[in-house]
Amino acid sequence: VQLVESGGGLVQPGGSLRLSCAASGFTFSSYVMSWYRQAPGKQREVVASVTGGGTTDYADSVKGRFTISRDNAKNTVYLQMNSLKPEDTAVYYCVVLGIVGQGTQVTVSS
Numbered sequence: 001v002q003l004v005e006s007g008g009g010l011v012q013p014g015g016s017l018r019l020s021c022a023a024s025g026f027t028f029s030s031y032v033m034s035w036y037r038q039a040p041g042k043q044r045e046v047v048a049s050v051t052g053g054g055t056t057d058y059a060d061s062v063k064g065r066f067t068i069s070r071d072n073a074k075n076t077v078y079l080q081m082n083s084l085k086p087e088d089t090a091v092y093y094c095v096v097l098g099i100v101g102q103g104t105q106v107t108v109s110s
Contacts, residue, residue: 001025001026001097002025003021003023003101004022004023004101005019005021005093005094005103006019006104007020009105009106011084012109013110014084015108016080016082017081018078018079018081019092020076021033021076021078022075023075023076023077023096024075026096028072031097032049032050033049033070033077033095034048035049035068035092036093036100037093038091038093042090047066048062048066049068050068050070052070056069065081065082066082067080084106084108087108088108089108089109090105092104092106
């Protein structure tokens with residue numbers, strides 16, 4: 001299993017970013033894909049998940065602002081992040097089957 005995240009960066013409060021996670025080494029469409037994040041000094045937390053059929057679930061802190069989606073033809077899961085806040089600053093990880101990608105840094109700051 002290989003998970004490669006991309007799309008992180010520095011953005012001002014209120015801005016948007018779109019994260020991508022390219023997956024390989026397993027039957028992508030059969031598994032729940034999740035995004036987690038870990039802020040400095042805090043535990044890793046789940047942000048959003050999507051089933052193979054497209055059913056989604058979100059942490060309360062991101063509901064209405066973040067959207068998780070997947071393209072089973074491209075073996076890719078996305079996280080569209082809008083109305084970003086400084087407290088969204090963290091390393092964001094793609095996770096499946098207990099396997100964690102290398103992460104991508106998201107920094108929200110003016």
